[in-house]
Amino acid sequence: MSAPYVRRAILDRHSVPSFEEYPFSLPVVRGLSELELHPRVTFLVGENGSGKSTLLEAVATAWGFNPEGGTKNFNFSTRGSHSGLNEHLRLVKSVHKPRDGFFLRAESFFNVATNIEDLDKQPGSGPPLINSYGGVSLHEQSHGESFLALMMHRFGGHGFYVLDEPEAALSPSRQLAMIARMHELVGTRSQFLIATHSPILMSYPDAWIYQIGEDGYELVDYEDTEHYRITRAFLNNPAKYLDELLD
Numbered sequence: 001m002s003a004p005y006v007r008r009a010i011l012d013r014h015s016v017p018s019f020e021e022y023p024f025s026l027p028v029v030r031g032l033s034e035l036e037l038h039p040r041v042t043f044l045v046g047e048n049g050s051g052k053s054t055l056l057e058a059v060a061t062a063w064g065f066n067p068e069g070g071t072k073n074f075n076f077s078t079r080g081s082h083s084g085l086n087e088h089l090r091l092v093k094s095v096h097k098p099r100d101g102f103f104l105r106a107e108s109f110f111n112v113a114t115n116i117e118d119l120d121k122q123p124g125s126g127p128p129l130i131n132s133y134g135g136v137s138l139h140e141q142s143h144g145e146s147f148l149a150l151m152m153h154r155f156g157g158h159g160f161y162v163l164d165e166p167e168a169a170l171s172p173s174r175q176l177a178m179i180a181r182m183h184e185l186v187g188t189r190s191q192f193l194i195a196t197h198s199p200i201l202m203s204y205p206d207a208w209i210y211q212i213g214e215d216g217y218e219l220v221d222y223e224d225t226e227h228y229r230i231t232r233a234f235l236n237n238p239a240k241y242l243d244e245l246l247d
């Protein structure tokens with residue numbers, strides 16, 4: 001059985017300056033006291049703008065990841081992307097320490113790729129970092145190829161992985177490949193926190209799904225997510241759906 005590394009994130013509500021201002025004004029933060037994480041996989045789902053990335057980044061930075069993404073060793077920064085929420089979050093950790101970790105921001109994979117190239121250009125120690133990403137510059141692979149290289153080669157298990165919309169790069173069949181890889185990593189004591197819109201990814205069975213809405217967040221079953229219901233209804237009968245939509 002996989003060990004959890006982060007059991008829950010607790011918002012110190014007393015220290016929040018105002019629930020009228022971003023990020024504390026977001027319904028998901030207003031309603032937050034404790035967010036319990038599944039020991040293996042936790043999904044954050046919900047409408048665009050509901051606050052998934054804000055919450056995910058706060059957990060990632062509270063954990064010690066660079067807010068721009070990457071491992072704990074990356075400390076480049078290209079713009080202020082902090083919401084400040086992390087300063088009011090306390091993570092309850094287990095006694096187990098992960099050996100690996102990665103924070104993938106939707107927008108900043110490019111920066112991670114550049115940072116790896118820059119580090120490898122510096123003279124000195126050890127084998128090139130790119131070797132642990134599959135050996136080919138992430139800039140010379142397609143978006144999806146480089147993301148899968150990251151999952152396959154760089155993610156080593158016994159890790160805490162925080163991913164924002166990893167499906168953005170992936171075809172449906174590669175999303176299935178990603179689920180298979182995730183399952184292997186879970187099998188070697190890894191924990192994932194993933195924001196996603198993908199009805200394929202969120203089908204992973206050994207997981208919790210928090211659906212974020214206007215009233216905060218709630219745990220939902222896979223089949224009850226909006227993503228599953230809308231996609232299913234649409235694919236059942238696209239012509240009828242479009243008829244109504246475009247009428």
Ligand SMILES: Nc1ncnc2c1ncn2[C@@H]1O[C@H](COP(=O)(O)OP(=O)(O)OP(=O)(O)O)[C@@H](O)[C@H]1O
Nearest residue numbers: 022026046047048049050051052053054055083195
């Ligand atoms: N720096 C900021 N200042 C003020 N509001 C912000 C800031 N960053 C984000 N927001 C707002 O906070 C809300 C939540 O943004 P967030 O990026 O967390 O949403 P999301 O759930 O990840 O959406 P998506 O599915 O589109 O990625 C949005 O309405 C956004 O406009």
Ligand SMILES: [Mg+2]
Nearest residue numbers: 052053054195
């Ligand atoms: Mg987002």
